[in-house]
Amino acid sequence: MRDFGDSVRLPGRLMLATGLIGFGLVSLYFHHPVDGLQPFDAPPPGVWLNGAVLLLGGAGLAWSRTARPAALALWGLLTALLFVHAPGLAATPRDAVRWVSALEVLGLLSAAMLVAAPGRDDLKLAARMAVGLMLIVFGAVHWMYVDAIAGLIPDWMPGRALWPWITGAANIAAGLALVSGVLARTASALVGAMFASWIVLVHLPRLLAAPGDRSEWVAGALAFALTGVAWTVHGALTRSGEDLQPSVR
Template sequence: MRDIRGLPLPGRQMLAAGLMGFGVISLYFSHLINGLQPFDAPQWGIWLNGAVLLLAGAGLAWSRTARPTALTLWGLLTLLLFTHAPGLVAAPGDAVRWVSAMEVLGLMSAAMLIAAPGRADLTPAARMAVGLMLVVFGVVHWMYVEAIAGMIPEWMPGRALWPWVTGAANIAAGLALVSGVMARLASALVGAMFASWILLVHLPRLLATPGDRSEWVACALAFALTGVAWTVHRALSQYGEDLQPSVR
């Protein structure tokens, strides 16, 4: 029986859905997506940003255009990542800036893997980059326990404990990816955790406040992060980049 490490998880499709979601949100609300734009833009720039995100997601969703789209996205996200550097240097303790930069790093890593599926030498770099992203996410969960707890549905028991649990899960998965030990299992499970938030957290909050742009962004981000984790999982499964001996 195959465990979750061997499942054909839809990483590219989830990533595509997240990017298309960003594009639609940007166009509908006429607002830039935080972290996915290098600077403030006029109205036409907001529309251009939204159109690019929407087209990028659509291009990734279609297998025939996935690789050239991912290659373009890889380049754009790499440039975007550099625009985050001055802010991080100026305010190294700003958790929001770090989260935004790590999200871009994760998206860039997934795009790289989709753009160059035959380049096994790129897999370790993507694995460690996404691992770093997850560690930062986990630390931020522990820094802002009350804010994270406020996002947990009231019907779930132990709301105050969930930020600690999810933070620990992010850190554990991140360290597994950075080290390569049980990396395939970690990427599969952390992606499943992100996917579960769509159903347990984001959709109920959207139903309660359908006009809240930030809730739509959070939901699209959950799709995108699920896609990032499962894209890494696919690459690790293909190339066997996992230092943990496993029984197959």
């Protein structure tokens, strides 16, 4: 079965790189940790260091010759950030916002691992499961905070109250496909296309309306990064969507 993206090479690594470069630039320009990605108030040297690693790591990902070493550096940074999220999650395990932020880091880490070690079947499986879990939680949060998600939908789009339910269902369906391995390649391509559409439909208009708002720049960079995560997973999977096959032959 041909899926979306079979005939076109999806630019997962480049979208991921663009998002990470955006994070780095926002952090350095505003002298502030990336909201959600970095759950702490670091002193200026720490903000500059994290921003520089994100910026240079993203730039390195964009060039094929430096993609793997850049991904390794990002692997280290994102692993550290994931551990930084752990105390907050333990203290407030029912805080959906904390879980979303931590899972975003996990998704970015998964994509970095796939770029750093593209031939590792165990990492492909781990990334597929991690990104699938991330998407399922995203979908659940869309359903939990319908009004907040609807508030992000442009006024000109009909059925604003329905879109949180639709996008939530799309996230959950894609997450279940990735976790199960059934149509995982198709699902990762399509959910990435959904994230990419938000750049144009949601984030660009909001940025144009409030160009000085740091949170809008972070949200726009995140949309690029999540598109890159989904399409990087798509590129790593076999055409059947089952990356377990090489280990059971």
